[in-house]
Structures are given as C-alpha cells and as structure tokens.
Amino acid sequence: MASLRDALIGAITSARDAAIAEGELRLPEGATLPPVGLERPARPEHGDYASNAAMRLAPVVRDAPMRIAETLQRHLGMPDGVAEVHLAPPGFLNLRLDPAWIAGRVADIRSQGDGFGRVRVNDPRRINVEFVSANPTGPLTVGNARGAFVGDLLCRVLESVGHEVTREYYFNDFNAQVRNLGLSVLARRTGQPIPEDGYHGEYVADLAAGVPDDLWAAATAPGAEADAILGRWASERVRAGIEESLAGLGVRFDVWTTEGSLYEESWVERGVQQLRDRGHVYEEDGATWFRSSSFGDDKDRVVFRSDGRPTYFASDIGYLGQKFSRGFSELIYLWGEDHHGTVARNRAAAVALGFDPSSVHWVLMAWVRFVRDGREIGMSKRAGEFISLDELLAEIGPDAARWFFGSRAHTTGIDFDIELAKRQSSENPVYYVQYAHARCSSILRNATAAGVEADATAGLELLHHPAEQAMIKHLLLLPDVVADAAERRETHELTRYTLEIAQLFSQFYRDCRVLSDDPAEADLSRARLALTDATRQVIANALGLLGISAPASM
C-alpha cells in the first residue's frame, strides 16, 4: 500500500502530466522535468501537505509559478483524502486533508498491525552490510558501540523495506596482531614480561589460564610456533566472546569472514591477476602496485610489498571479488571515519575490477571521543586501557545505548562522557517513549477489564479533536520515515519521529479522555480506544525497528 505522501505525489505528478498532454504547460524540446516535491509545512495555515511543483516547473515551462499552480490545481481535482487545495504565493500548492478520512486511517493502521511502516521498495536488492569488524585481539570496547548499533539499525531498516540483508563481520586471523596476542598469552602463562607491543589487558590472564592442556603441549613442543598456535586459539576464543557480547545486545551476524580465507580460496590472487590482465598493475622498487591514481585516488597503492607479503589493501581487493561472487547487488561498508583515506583506493579497485561503483557504498561514522571530566580517555586494547562494551551496557542498558547512538547522524562526532551518560541514562528520551507505550497498554488493559472493546471501523469519524487529528496524521508518517531512512542509508530520523509520536500522545492523553462511564460517550470511547491501540502499535513498530523493547508496563 502506497503511503499517503506517495499517493499525493502521484496525484500531482499525474495532474502535471495531464496538463502537459493537453498543451496547457508547454515543455521545450529535450527539457527534463523536475521531481514533484511534497513536504509537511511547519505552519498549520499552509495545510497538511505542500508542494513546490509549480515553482520548480516555472523556469522549465517559462511561465509564472502562480499560473502554473492554477493549472495544476485544475487538473488535480480533489485526490482521495484531500478536503481542500489552495494556492499561496509564490506558487505553493497547499493541501488540507479531510478530517473524516484521516480518522478512518486508524482502522488501516490497526489492520496492518506489525506490518504498518514496512514499505516495499521497487527494487529489492541483496545487500551485504559489513560492520564492527574489530580484530579479535580483545573484547569489544565502547569504541565499537557506535558501529554495532548503527550497523544493526541500518540492517533492520533495509530489511523492513524488502531488501535481503547479509550481516557480515570481517576479521584478521593470521597477522602480527594475532601472533602478538599469542605471545602475550604465552608470557602471561609462563610469568614472563609481556612484550612491548603485546596485549596488557586483564583478559589476557583469563585467556592464559584457560589454555587447554593438549594445546599448551602442542604450542610448547620443540620447534612449534607457539605464538601462532596460541594466537589462533586465543583469537578464536576472543571472537566467540565478541559474538556473545553482540548477541547480548541483539546484534547478530550471518557471516564471519576471515582475512586468511581470502588467500586460502585464492580471492586475492585472482583479484590482483584480474587487475593485472586489465593493465592496472605494475612493478616498481620490487613491489607490486595498483594504478589507483587512474581511478581518482591520490596515488598508486602497493598490493604486494617488495618482500612479497600482501598489504591489507590486497585483501580488500580479494574481498570485493569474493563478496560480489556471492550474488550481492550492493555492498555497504560501515567504517570509522579514520579509515576514510582508504575509500578512494577501494572504490578505484571496484571500478578497475569492472564492478558498478554505484553498487558499493562506504558509510563513514564520525569519531567517538570518550571523555571523563572533560578529558579524553584512550581506548587501547594493546595497553589494556579501555572500557568494554559489556561494562557500558551493564551501566546504562541496551535500550538507552541504542537510542543514544541511533539518534545521531553518522557524520556527527560524539563526545561521550561515560559518567554523564550513567547519570543521565534515566533521563534518556527513550524512557519517555517507552512510557507512552506503557500508558497506551495500560489504557487498553483497563478497557478490557471494563469490558470495552475498540471498534474496528464504526465511530472513527468522531475523532475530530485537534489532538486526535494531529496524532493520526503523524502515525501515518511512519512508512515515509522508514522509506527515507532506507533510501538515504541514514537512520537517525527514526528516534526523532518516535519521540514526536510520544509527545503527541501525551497531548491526546491530556485533552481526550479515552475511557468513559457515560453511555452517551460509548462510541467516542471505542474510537479513542482504537486510536490508542493504533498509537501503541506504531510506537511498538518503531521501537522494534530500533531494536528497543516496548514494555507494556514499567
């Protein structure tokens, strides 16, 4: 079902096309039509929806915006649900909705239930979303929180509009970091000092204590590579712990891909060979280079070092081919913005490999600085100085954390004051929203106890109070909010919208008594009960999308 907004845009577009077909709007040869814009005006006297179609059309058809608006209005007639179309200078087309029609939508929302807000895009795609991807050399820190929550939310939103999403975690399993972890475990176990570039956190001691006897024997056997053996074991154990932490937050991954597998399965070799075949690879100073500067990068990049070892970028090249071979029509990389310098070479590689660059997106999240008393605190797994994600969640809870990270644009840098967050978590707007949901639930419970049932359709036209009308009109926006979030790959508008719903419900609750003992108000009471139920449904759906619980009481 098309959203109200889509239906109105469609009606105006049809009116425009009809006017063109009948020669009332004269389009110069080869002119391109501007899209029809539709917004919700801030001021009520401008109607419920306003279109700038006439103003946008004016320079194209070379006529006065007001005259164009009149023409559009004539062809538009009165679309379904609209009670009035009026013009405002310099050429706005303002639409006022029919209150009775609005009231009737409550039944639609309730009948769609959990499905309300889920819109299907025209081109459902298979999308691979790679996020978090922290190397398993230690537990996830609060520094990984943003990626985990934002990535999970993005996946939920993409899924809700009909895309098929694979959540992917990519990690390193064989390089120096892993060996260092192995050496650190070895040192801890044998009581030796931990190497300079080893890992000093307490979790290393736990790992050392947990090494199985047979593995320890194998690692310490003469000639054995203790660092590699212990490192592989320890990193897998850490990885399992990461998976557990994420699962505890409701963040689950479909695929865990190791960097090593890209070599074992020859993806890197084949990718680089493909680039070589296309003439984009050359040798210089003993190293193998990719000519990424031909594709917009600042400079060319080394793929194989002069000692023959591959760079991290070589793995990226192989990974691109590996991902596309799995049938994805789109790849999304959710990276911290400190990696933005590597986007250009990856995009260059995608183009050079013959992939459509518009099918690969990098979403770069701005940096999160963790501060305490106004001073930044570092997050170093190596130094063992960090606050783990589990610790943070134990303090402020997953709902508050999800709301916090979910309510900011990914381009916004965050100064996260842990102590402040703890103190203020109880004032997090998320509780206000949950409270509204609990209140709705409470009213519905009281109604059931009193033997009152919400009527599915009859009496809804009684919902003409301003608070009721404002409430319903806002409920109807959920599909648009979700669709926009999915299209923009920017999800923070959802929290704002949900908060607005809760605020409007407070006003409705204040102004419109739902339950009544007065028989004369029985119909109105049932209609308001239906609206309360629809509101509860929308809050539950929105919170569900955000991965936040919607309690019936709190």
Place this chain on the structure above:
RNA sequence: GCGCCGGUAGCUCAGUGGAUAGAGCGUCGGCCUCCGGAGCCGAAGGUCGCAGGUUCGAAUCCUGUCCGGCGCGCCA
C-alpha cells in the same frame, strides 16, 4: 601543504532548496478530585562560524576564509 567530515539555543544534537529555524537536557514560573506525574503548560535563550555568490526563495547549493576532528605508510 593536500584530502574527508563537522561548526545551528547555556549543553547534547535534529533540520532532504521552501513560508515566522526545532527537540532533548539545563534554567525560571505554573499544574496533582479523574484512564500511569518517567507527566503537562508557559517563559527566557539564535547575526545557523565569517564573507561573497547562485536562486522567486539558502542553515541547506557554489567559492573563499577561520576554527575543530580525522586522514595523508611497502601499518591495520
């Protein structure tokens, strides 16, 4: 020096070329006979960093500039 991202209320942040720029928190002042006070109402608080430009219309687009963060390796 070059590149990317920011600069909007006291603080944290929304704002997709539209009409008189918003929210949360904080501050100040009100509101509990009634469906849940984790609430409601009101007030104060803004030259949207600065200067030009494009446009019927700019916080939004373009140019310049200042400030902040990040990046600029045969590290990951």
